[in-house]
Amino acid sequence: MSKTYKAAIMTGPRTIEIQDMPLPEPGSGEVLIKVKAVGICTWEQRAYTKEKPDAFPFWGGHEIAGIVEKIGPNVKNDLKVGDHVAVASLTRCGECYFCRKGMDNQCLYSEAPAKEGVTPGPRGFSEYLLVRGYECYKVDPELPFVEAAVSEPVACCTRSVRQCEISFGDTVVVQGAGIMGLIHAKLCKLRGATVVVSEPDAKRRENALKAGMDYVVDPINENLAEFVRKNVNPHGAEVVIFTAGGQAAFKQAIEAVAVGGRVMLYGSMHPSGTVTIDANDIHYREYCLLGSSKHDKESFREATALLSSGAISVKDMVSAVVPFEKIKEGFELALAGGQYRVVLSVNE
């Protein structure tokens, strides 16, 4: 009998089944990963609570860290069995228009269907995972796996911050001090910015200060733009990064941005992203609106390098570690709110 491993499959709304799968052999270009930690991201939480039956079955888990177990032929990544890695579990075809343009986060084949007979999804909620060599990024063996699993969100933020073109000494406003907001804020500090975090939740404002941010503002009870001009920079913020807060926060971002500045729309708005904007205001004040979605190969490399060297730490963002077998409890905990990241520990 061949060896099996356990995988957690969503089979319906708020229903997760632990299923036995046959352990695969890595084929050409493939690497078998022994999973050690997987984050429960908002995207998976939305999948978990979906009411549509056609959304199932779904095999989630895209914030993955683990150990290289077996390497197939023709893997060009410099990996050895036993290496600790973070996994960027997305197809990057390398050939499409956007991959060639260096925007592989927009790869036209990133949603390529799973192999025939395999449940769709990134498949990290699992004891083992077959990935392609290019999806593996080595991390320092001293970095705890539960922190290495946060490489994926960090990689989304390193890409976003790159697009913001922050100069030394710039004033940056980060809207939202959830996990994405805090990671952005930490990266902007590394870029030499004065960072103002706008966040309605008092506890999260306190955590932002603890994480070394310069100013915090409650955007419900204070006027963000006035606060910035009065206390930080009379011209406003060179960069405003929207990670949360909906339409109201978008309006505040436009008010707070300086002439010639940039507003990064990192977060998505739910259920609708419709906002009103005065085109003349963009014309006269010469600011620019940017977007950033997902990570690219370079931003993933940056994220794993920053975490491995300790240049940034995400220790304060791993709110709870739950054993893989208790994945349902992990989801309920994440959904209850008030957490940064709930991470599952696997193969302990």
Ligand SMILES: [Zn+2]
């Ligand atoms: Zn994620």
Ligand SMILES: [Zn+2]
């Ligand atoms: Zn592509």
